Amino acid sequence: MKSFAAGVVITGPEGDVGIATLSDVGGSGTGMLDVWSIPGEDARRRIEEVIVELIASAFGVSDLRALYHERFDRDPWLLGATEPLWRTEVVFPEFASIEGRFESRTQRVLWRSDFESTFHRHVEPPA
Amino acid sequence: MRIETSRSIFRAVGPRDYDALYSMENDLDSLATWRYKTGMPPPEEYEAALWRQTDAIWVVEGRDTGRLNGYLQLHDVDLRAQNGWFSLYAAPESRGSGFVMEGLMAFCEIVFDEWPLRWIYAHSLEQNVMHFESGIRRGHARRLGVLEKRMIIDGRPSDVHVIGISRESWMNSRLRARFNALRAQPLTPAPD
Numbered sequence: 301m302k303s304f305a306a307g308v309v310i311t312g313p314e315g316d317v318g319i320a321t322l323s324d325v326g327g328s329g330t331g332m333l334d335v336w337s338i339p340g341e342d343a344r345r346r347i348e349e350v351i352v353e354l355i356a357s358a359f360g361v362s363d364l365r366a367l368y369h370e371r372f373d374r375d376p377w378l379l380g381a382t383e384p385l386w387r388t389e390v391v392f393p394e395f396a397s398i399e400g401r402f403e404s405r406t407q408r409v410l411w412r413s414d415f416e417s418t419f420h421r422h423v424e425p426p427a
Numbered sequence: 428m429r430i431e432t433s434r435s436i437f438r439a440v441g442p443r444d445y446d447a448l449y450s451m452e453n454d455l456d457s458l459a460t461w462r463y464k465t466g467m468p469p470p471e472e473y474e475a476a477l478w479r480q481t482d483a484i485w486v487v488e489g490r491d492t493g494r495l496n497g498y499l500q501l502h503d504v505d506l507r508a509q510n511g512w513f514s515l516y517a518a519p520e521s522r523g524s525g526f527v528m529e530g531l532m533a534f535c536e537i538v539f540d541e542w543p544l545r546w547i548y549a550h551s552l553e554q555n556v557m558h559f560e561s562g563i564r565r566g567h568a569r570r571l572g573v574l575e576k577r578m579i580i581d582g583r584p585s586d587v588h589v590i591g592i593s594r595e596s597w598m599n600s601r602l603r604a605r606f607n608a609l610r611a612q613p614l615t616p617a618p619d
Contacts, residue, residue: 328579365576390572390589392548396508407572 305331306361308354310347317343318378322358322367329365333358333410335378348380352419355382359412367410372396373403385414428541430533431614434491435526437533440484440498442474447495447518448486449473454519482511485537487530490614494518497527499534501547510546511538528558532606539594549590552578556588567600568592 305325310318318337325331335354337343358367369386371377372395379386386408394402430437440448453467468476477484483501488494497517504511513534517527538544548571551559562568571591576584597603 328577330577388572389574392510392546392571392589392591394545395510396505407574409574 306358308357310337310350310354312343312346314342317346320347320354320358322361324368325362325364329363331358331362331364331367333367333369335369337376337378344376344378347378351378351380351382355410355415356419356421359415365412367412368407369410370405370407372398372405374398382410382415382418385418386410428537430536430610431490432529432533432610433612433614434489435496435529435533436488436490437485437530437537438488440486444486444495444498445474445477448477448498448516451495451498451516451518485530485534487526487533489526496521496524497530499527499530501534501538501542504542504544506543509544510548511542511544512548512550513538514549532602535592535597536603536606539597545594547592550574551588551590552580553586553588556590559588559590562592562602563590565602567596567602569596 303323303325305322307319307321309316310320316338318335320333320335323332323334333355335347335351337347355367358364369377369379377383377386387410388406388408390407392405392407395405396403429439449470481500481502482504485499486495487497487499489496495518497515499516500514502512502514515527515531515534517524521527535547538547549559559568559570563570569591571589574587574589577587578585
């Protein structure tokens with residue numbers, strides 16, 4: 301059961317290309333970031349172009365210490381320039397069957413401090 | 428299914444057990460976990476809270492005392508993915524006694540025998556993970572990762588270990604063979 305804190309539709313000149321949601325925001329100061337694109341390289345590229353803004357927004361809407369993000373084996377990560385900052389913490393081997401093949405699920409984390417120091421931006425938490 | 432060992436009876440929970448489970452969870456150490464984000468529910472709301480996202484619960488009862496030494500919970504089962512999660516709780520006076528880890532063996536036997544699950548997973552706080560270390564060293568369980576500083580407990584960040592037990596590893600383990608061999612030995616009758 302997920303509780304959503306925020307969600308956005310990502311739109312380019314060609315129309316809507318994807319969505320991003322922030323969920324499972326709790327008292328421990330962490331949240332789950334999900335980012336999805338419609339199929340196609342152009343849509344993925346468009347999302348990767350705005351990922352830094354999306355993450356800044358996610359840290360901005362709530363006083364979070366860290367964001368989690370997870371993917372199955374064949375999902376694109378869509379993390380763009382932030383990709384090197386995301387550390388792998390948990391891998392669930394052969395977690396689920398997708399189109400007839402078991403795929404692992406990988407969970408990664410991005411710490412607010414790493415994001416702020418790398419992108420030289422301080423994200424003001426809400427008052 | 429009910430499993431008996433020389434010192435425990437592992438059986439499905441019933442309403443008569445709720446008071447004991449409530450006391451167990453209302454203990455200060457248990458309250459530090461994340462199960463009830465908004466705090467322990469009042470007794471009249473406990474049954475609904477206990478069963479939220481839960482598929483089955485078994486209690487570990489002492490054969491000699493009739494007292495509940497702990498309980499294990501199967502939750503968030505995904506039958507399509509064939510996996511689920513488990514939690515285990517020990518009564519304060521039974522912590523460190525091995526009753527609940529013995530219950531975990533019975534739990535694995537039932538879950539992998541009766542449910543179509545390939546993996547079961549658990550979150551373990553840093554202060555509890557030592558109970559899994561022996562099983563991890565012997566290959567009965569795997570540490571799938573560590574969520575660093577995932578929880579804030581008493582104002583301090585605490586790691587959360589993600590533990591996985593696969594059907595394959597349990598079914599083929601020497602631990603299972605030994606557990607079932609011990610179960611097969613004659614037992615003295617449990618008190619009424």
